[in-house]
Amino acid sequence: MPDWLTHVLVAWSLCTVLGFRYKEFNSENTVIAMLGALLPDAVKIAIPIQFLSGHDPSTMVATIHTPLGSLILGAILSLLFKDKKTVFLFLLLGILTHFALDLLMSYYSGGTYLLYPFSWNQWQIGLISTVDYKISLLTVIISIYVYLVARIKNSIDNS
Amino acid sequence: MxxxxxxxxxxxxxxxxxxxxxxxxxxxxxxxxxxxxxxxYLHEEDPSSENFLLNYPDGHVVSLEGWVVDVYPGGFKLYIYHHGKDTIFDVRSNTNVSVGDNVFVKGNLDDEKIITAKKVVLKQYWMYIFLLARSALAILIVIILLLRYWKFHLENWEIVRRK
Incomplete structure (x- = not known):
């Protein structure tokens, strides 16, 4: 999987670009999409649990790192918000960007269970190594470009 | 109806x-x-750590992740911790690794604790720390932005927009 900075910046860039045209992609909702982009990796909760308890719960929580598991977790999380429907949809967008990025990875074994529990097939396109930090660098450059374009657009709109 | x-x-x-x-x-x-x-475990491509730590399917292709604890000519020792059980494997590989590196290995389990590597994916120690730092930065950014645009409404037990 790419690092969390990549996931967060891809979600932010996508929402910012869509925000040029659709007002729903405002700052508040963009943050929710960024949160959604991290949601499938909530599976990493297994690491501190294992560290603290000595028991490895990774197989019990692994389902969170599947589209359906993330979707359910997103639905649970959206119940905490007043704007449940909007929050759920933006969490979903973030989750989708997460799996789109994960799909590009080259795993040493297996891949992502995209259709779990309906299929146990694992999927990977194999374009990027799991340890390659150049994808993060590229994402940072694209995000800076999007940020600058957004600022220029805002200043033009305000003048 | x-x-x-x-x-x-x-x-x-x-x-x-x-x-x-x-x-x-x-x-x-x-x-x-x-x-x-x-x-x-019924659907894994290769037996993973848990599966072969229990069964040691000799001659089978296995894949696992661990930490390099010793390096010697023609191989290295890999430390695996899984489900409360820690084991050290000898990995036969010419990949240039250092103590402390995080390594994914795919290879034949020739003996109970000897693996002949077919594929080694190396995450050097600095890469691992850099990855953790980037991820920590991402969490920090998301937390700051969440607190900036959203607030918890205690009376209704729900999160609402600040605007």
Whole structure:
């Protein structure tokens, strides 16, 4: 999987670009999409649990790192918000960007269970190594470009 | 028509009742997790750490992740910790690794604790720390932005927009 900075910046860039045209992609909702982009990796909760308890719960929580598991977790999380429907949809967008990025990875074994529990097939396109930090660098450059374009657009709109 | 109306009404009631909906989703997630934990090993491409730490399927291709604890000519020792069990494997490989590196190995399990590597993916120690730092930065950014645009409304137990 790419690092969390990549996931967060891809979600932010996508929402910012869509925000040029659709007002729903405002700052508040963009943050929710960024949160959604991290949601499938909530599976990493297994690491501190294992560290603290000595028991490895990774197989019990692994389902969170599947589209359906993330979707359910997103639905649970959206119940905490007043704007449940909007929050759920933006969490979903973030989750989708997460799996789109994960799909590009080259795993040493297996891949992502995209259709779990309906299929146990694992999927990977194999374009990027799991340890390659150049994808993060590229994402940072694209995000800076999007940020600058957004600022220029805002200043033009305000003048 | 009557059944359809009742189902629709029940569905609407569940959606409106936050606690009930929460419990249903939690049970669903729990069921999915249980199904996964009971069946995943049947569908793995290669026996993973848990599977072969229990069975040691000699001659089979296995894949595992661990930490390099010693390097010697023609190989290195790999430390694996899984489900409360720690083991050290000898990996036969010419990959240039250092002590402290995080390594994914795919290879033949020739003997109980000797693996002839077919594929080694190396995450050097600095790469691992750099990855953690980037991820920590991402969490920090998301937390700061969440606190900036959203707030917790204690009376209603829900998160609302600041604007």
């Amino acid at each position: 009557g059944v359809k109306k009742t189902v629709f009404k029940t569905f609407k009631f569940i959606l409106k009742n936050r606690l009930l909906f929460f419990l249903i989703l939690l049970i669903l997630l729990g069921a999915l997790s249980y199904y996964y934990s009971e069946n995943y």
